[in-house]
Amino acid sequence: MIEHIVLVKFSPNTLKEHIDEVIRRTKALRGVIPGLIDLQEGHNFSARSQGYELGLTVRFTNIESLDQYQVHPKHKEIRKYMNEIGLLDIIVVDFEID
Template sequence: MIEHIVLFKFSDRTTKEQKEEGMRRLIKVKETIPGIVDIQAGINFSERSEGFESGLTVRFESKEALEAYGPHPAHQEVVAYLKEVGMRDTLALDFECL
């Protein structure tokens, strides 16, 4: 299994509703992108986030499924929405589960 973790920062003009909508759209890609075992997303509530406001975890069947996810049109559509509403930075980490 492969775990993909992404943290998001947004501009000051991005509303909580827009962030939540972005996370909902990310979760929904499981319906169209093959190889996703599980996907979770949400808004940060702690003070430990160093400015990152939302998070995403995706578990994939394989490295090949992760590689296909990035350029997939359904994923790119959500990325376009996130940029449109003010996403300004991300931090990603991918690892193979032990």
């Protein structure tokens, strides 16, 4: 199984409503992407966030499923929307779990 962790930083001009829309669109991927087992996402409330406002964890059955997710049209639409609303930075960590 693969764990995919993403932290996202947006422009100070990005509205909370825009980030809420990212969350809504991402959660809608459940049941759409083959091999996607679980998806959790939300606003970061930690004071230690270093400006990263959004956290996402996704579990996949295998690396091939993660690869399919990356090129899936729905995932690409979300990334395009994030760029439009002021994406500044993304940190991604992928690892295999037992």
